[in-house]
Amino acid sequence: MQAMTSALIRETFPVGPLQCNCTIIGDPVTKKAIVVDPGGNPDLIMSRLDAHGLKVVSIIHTHAHLDHFLASGQMKEKTGATLHLHEEDAFLWDNLEEQCRLFRVPYTPVPAPDQWLRDDEELACGCGVALHTPGHTPGSMSFWFPEAKLLIAGDTLFRRGIGRTDLWGGDYPTIERSIKQRLYSLDEDATVVTGHGPDTRLGDEMRENPYIRA
Template sequence: MEWIQMPLGPLQTNAYILYNKNLNCLIVDPGEEPGKIKSFIDKKQLKPAAIVLTHAHFDHIGAVDAIRETYDIPVYLHESERKWLGDPQKNGSAHFEGIPLIKGADPDHLFSEEGIVSVEGWTFQLFFTPGHSPGSVSIYFKEEKLVISGDALFQNSIGRTDLRGGDHDLLLKSIHQKLLTLPEDTYVLPGHGPVTSIQNEMNSNPFLHGF
């Protein structure tokens, strides 16, 4: 499997495009700039299978409908945020000046259980990692030694918890119980900023010490 990190939009939210030898691809968090996403897909001649969302804040969903309609693919999201795509109050786009209101279509499928899941031919382990938002999930590919953490865990930082449904203590609990239990050589692909690793965050992330 190969993957690319693609920072998009004014907040430089990281979208991820994962693809295999058959050129099937999974699109995670297409937050903005659908043309940039389409350009990469077309250049590589990829075949999109689905969109998976780590959560439904506005900066992670801005290009969802454009990509969904272009490739006629389903969108997967945790059930706790099933109405967020179409509600600017819930997805946060109504609360930031200069941000267009996002009112997208509902997700096609909802995650309701943790564990090994299959999404349109892709198999990975799903962790519920709430705290930044109530429906935040992390996506773990064991063989590739990588986890897409959304806005739960960043390099030397953690997600903000002052938005709708945020809970600082719950976020720290999610990180410690779900992410820091992964092998230390696991790459962490965050929702913002550079790629890091479980080992790096265990050793140097100031927000995780003393919990």
């Protein structure tokens, strides 16, 4: 999935053994970019950055399940970009090897995050903001780009679905609150990039999601 406007370059594609959606967000003027959830295939991610003429300065994570940051260490090594995560998911990040063992995925070590993401923090590209939307994990984040009407929801919200709450730190009442109060308060015309699978439209989820409606 590719999109380009005067304010934003965006490309989303599945990576890694669990086909997590990785998204590149770039400024067409400065050519600076952020990469969201590099869950594998670092060479593919680098090739897409090169195709857009972008330099990644920040690698940000919706949460710290293994499939969303398996290539983070390799991306940092290749680019020098900083790694960002919400602090409440630090326990998951620190247990990557155990996660990989449980899911029978090859383990590649990653360094500690450089900075903790904060709720309402402006992102490095200057065109978006981080939203703390816990529930799938305690530190789950979504990323909102208002001018582009683009929401990167990670595993919090899917097309006609929501994130699991039966894994480490998951909590259904919390994810319900995050979706209703934070995500469903945004522009209903927004495109939602989910953690896995196809994009959706926020207004459609508000009215038609069988799990949580506005």
